[in-house]
Each structure stands twice: as C-alpha cells, then as structure tokens.
Amino acid sequence: MNQRKLLVPIVTIVVIIILGFSGGNFLIQKIGQLRSDLEAARQEESKLKEKLTILTDFQSAGSVAEVVAASIPADNPAVDAISQVRLKSGNFGVASLGISVSKPVTDAALSHTDISYELQGDLLSTISFIEEIVKTSPFNKIKKFSLGSASGGAAYSLNQRIYFGALPLSLGRASDPLAAMSDDDIKIVTDLGNLEKPVFTALTPQPSRTNDNPFGI
C-alpha cells in the first residue's frame, strides 16, 4: 500500500522529466528553425523592398538608359564620333585633314576603336577644340595629342579612343537582388548624360517627279 503511494508520483515525475526533455528539445529546435526562417524571410523581404526602391527612384530619374546607351553603344560609334569632330572642328576654325579608323579591339568588358585625325589650325583653338571633343557623345578619351611642323603651318595629330560593347541580355528573376548605384556611379551617369549628343539631319523623302515625255518626242 505504502509502496503504491510512492510509485504514482515517482512515475509521474519520471514521465514529466522524459517528456520535458524530449518535448523541450523538439520545441527549442523548432523555435530555432522558425526564427532562422523568419530572419531569412525578413532579409529577403528587405532586399526586395530595397530593389523596389531602387527601381522606383530610377523610374523617377527619367530616361537615363537611352542617353547612357548612346554614349557607350552596342555597335561601333566611329561614325558618330567622326561627325562630332567634323562639326566641332568647324566651330573652332580647325581643319580636319585626314581621318583614319583602326580595327576594333575586342574586350570582354568594352571593345574600343582608335580614330586618328590630322588637324591644322591655331594651337590654342585646337586645344579648346580637343577640350570640347571629350564633352561630346559617344564617350571618348584622348590617347595622344602631338604637334609637329608642317609646310602649310603647324600640324597636329590627335588620337581619340571610343568605346562600345554588347548590351546585357539576361535580366534575372524578379526576386533576385539588385546592386544599388554608388555616388561614383551616379556621377558617371550624370557625366555621360551631360555629353553633347550627335546631331543628325533627317531628310524628308521627296515624291518622285513624273516625266510626261520620257523620250523627248
């Protein structure tokens, strides 16, 4: 009788301890897993919200992509660059005598082409012209400027480099994170946007004139 009185609470305590250990262990593991799941979900949510903010801000900034793509296009922009040089040289009274375009050098990042110009004119005007050329689109860098004497006056040689490259083809999933632009990146975009775009004249097609008497009879 006395032994039975002791047995019931002892069994209860043992059962509670066993259940407490196994159940507690399970509960702690489950809570840990859910907390890490929640942390991961919140991090992903935060990244997505950041991406959305980036895109919304970019949308409100206007059509930057078009300007940037024109500055560093997919195809070789040698014609645009030469057009800009011809136009600007006229403005500064500098004569562009010879133009030669090198074979494009392909690169994984951006390919480039060098354009060489033979120029003639006043030295200070030529320097001002070069300073102006680097402010025009497509994006270009002056690799070398040299001055030598020629029979018809001072002759200058200018080596300009222009850049181009394939556009990105894949976009990735909507849930993929997007790298934000740094202050340096924004400055580059602004600088590229400020480059003077090439001006092309669109010719209006004229209707063909009918010749009533084609054989002159």
Add this chain to the structure above:
Amino acid sequence: MKTNINLIPAELGQAGPVVRISNLLNSAALFMTVIFIALGVVGGAYLLILGGQISASNQAKESTVSEIERLKEVEAQYVLVKDRVDKIKPIIAEPGAEKYMGLFKSIVSSLPDSTAISEAEVDGTLMKLTFQASKSSDLVNLFSSLSQGGVFKRVYLKNFSFNKSIGYVASLEVTP
C-alpha cells in the same frame, strides 16, 4: 506469534515517513506537471506567432515581387545603365591626355612672343615639349615658371641647343 494491533483510526494517527515522502513527491509531481503544461502552452503559442510572422513576411515578399514584375522595363533599363557604368568605370580611371589639355593650354598661352612651341606630345602620363626662343632669358623664365608652380611632379631637360638661325632650342619632359 506477535502481531501489531492499532486501534486508533488511521486519519487520527501520526503520519509515517513514507506518507510524508509520498506527499512531497505528489506536490513535486503536481508542480512539474503545471510547469510542463505552462511551458508547452507558451512554446506552442510562440511557434504560432513565429509561423504567423513568417507567413506575413512571405506575403509582403510576394506583393513586392509582383510590384517589381510590373517595373520589368525599368529594371531592364537599370541593368543596362549599371552594366555600362561598371564597364566604363576602370576606363575613366585610366590616364588620358584630355586631363592635361588645360595645363598644356596654360603653358601655351603664357609663352612670350619670342618663344614658341615647335614640337609637343601630350598623353596620359607626360608632356614632351620642345621650345624655341630667341633670347635665353625667355627660356630661363619659362623653366622657372614650370618648376615653381608646384603643378608638375618632374620637369626634365632632355636637350638644349643653340642654332644661329632659330636661336635656343630646349626639349623638356614634363610629368604632371
């Protein structure tokens, strides 16, 4: 044969050690059961709260993803701009002659009438300049102005000569 006869009713008798231990164990068992149930309830509630928070976060994610999908065109433009910027950044950092054209202009514009530049080469790293002057004092003034401004890291006199017909000729290599 000896037998123990107790005529006092059990409820009036003194509790033995077994009964006291039994009571203690009963109390402990009850206390542990209450604690076990309470912790179970709290743990279960916390699991439900965590589950709810995960579900709310997932819903917010889905809503954000659908908003991002609506801005697919903007994203394409952004990716294009970022791609161009990342690729042009190292090229912008490369030295270019355009950086020194302003400096070259200031040298040319400050030359006296009796001094001229006969040859020049400007690239991203240095300027090679050849001056002609009828008076040596003009070249001395030019050298001192080039070396004093603190604009150039190095001014290196490569060649110096005198020719009766053209005067003094000095070739310099200037590193900005």
